[in-house]
Amino acid sequence: MTREAFETSRQLRENIEQVVFGKPDVVQMLIVALLAGEHILLEDVPGVGKTLAAKALAHSIDGKFSRLQFTPDLLPSDITGSMIYRSDRREFEFSPGPIFANVVLADEINRAPPRTQSALLEAMSEGSVSVDGVTHALPQPFIVVATQNPFEFEGTYALPESQLDRFLLRTSLGYPQRNWELQVLQTHRSGEPVDQLQSVATTEAVLQAQRTVRNAAFEESLVGYLLDIVDATRNHDGFQFGVSTRGALSFYRGCQARAITDAREFVIPDDIKALAVATLAHRVVHDSVFQGPSREMVENQIAAILEKVPVPT
Structure with missing residues (x-):
């Protein structure tokens, strides 16, 4: 089954890179999140390809895609669905909302109020809605x-x-290099190439790859290394709160998924190092939270922790 998981990962990467140019790290992180059974936040300025990357992932899978445009007037029921009265049967029936899809693009998620954002919590954590x-x-x-x-x-x-x-x-996409931006101009002048992408993986193949990820070998010394990094965030002078146990488990699964995307059945220190900042920086609460610490500041502090925690040999 491991070979099939490697192949699924490779096909997804090659397909997405047909339209997401010059961003191999971002493409890999999209696939890591998918194979780990988790979620990803693309945080960047408008117009650099965040929505494009999400749509490319969705089009690469033979499943259902749904786009949620978050606005201040969006209601929780607009996401989860609601009960509708059927006069012909004289009973209420559940009408599923757009959250019932395999890939959900939550566009501009911070434009909706907290009550609406909270409608995603159960879905993202439990894979269900109530x-x-x-x-x-x-x-x-x-x-x-x-x-x-x-x-x-x-x-x-x-x-x-x-x-x-x-x-x-x-993670962020950032501005593309000049040669890749030139390719964007040339390929997008007659339409949206992402709309022409064909699916390369079935939902069953993705589920099988997710099961394979959970079995990727994680040596005990490397688990200790991962926990040392997590523990360092909890004892850092600049953080009020460090990474939670949920965060540590997500970090663990992400490293397993990254190993599979690199065609390995086992985790290595580079997997932990490569994902540490993107996995941990948004999970800590900085001491100067009320002054609004910059994302760059927090990520630099996580990177400094990586430099200090010894790597097992």
């Missing part, structure tokens, strides 16, 4: 790809820590 006391399972695989602009504050609501903790990774 409406009127009844729990409804979501289709599997299930991944939320959320986007937000970190530099726009008017009309936005900061994501609470409990919401951020549901994202395995937070």
Whole structure:
């Protein structure tokens, strides 16, 4: 089964890179989040390809894609669905919302108020939603790809820590290099290439790859290394709170998934190092939270922790 998981990962990467140019690390992180059974937050300025990356992932899987445009007037029921009265049967029936999809793009997630954002918590954590006391399972695989602009504050609501903790990774795309931007101009002048992408993986193949990820070997000394990094965030002078146990488990699964995307059946220190900043920086609470510490500051502190924690030999 491991070979099939490697192949699924390779096909997904090659397909996405047909439209997401010059961003191999971002493409790999998208696949890592998917194979780990977790979620990803793309945080960057408008127009650099966040939505494109999410749509490319969705089009690469033979599953259902749903886009949620978050706005201040969006209601929780607009996400989860609601009970509708059927006059012909004289009873209420559950009408599923757009969250019932395999890949959900939560576009500009920080534009919705906290009450609406919280509608995603159960879905992202449990893979289900509860409406009127009844729990409804979501289709599997299930991944939320959320986007937000970190530099726009008017009309936005900061994501609470409990919401951020549901994202395995937070990453940025950044501006492309000149040669890749030239390719974007040439390939997009006649339309959107992402709309022409064909699926290369079935939902069953993705689920099988997720099961393979859980069996990726994680040597005991490397587990200790991962926990040393997590523990260092909890004892850091600059953080009020460090990484939670949920965060440590997500970190663990992410490293397993990264090993599979690199065609390995086992985790190595480079997997831990490569994911540490993107996995941990959004999970800590900085001492100067009320002054609004920059994302760069927190990520630099996580990187400094990596430099100090000894790597097992």
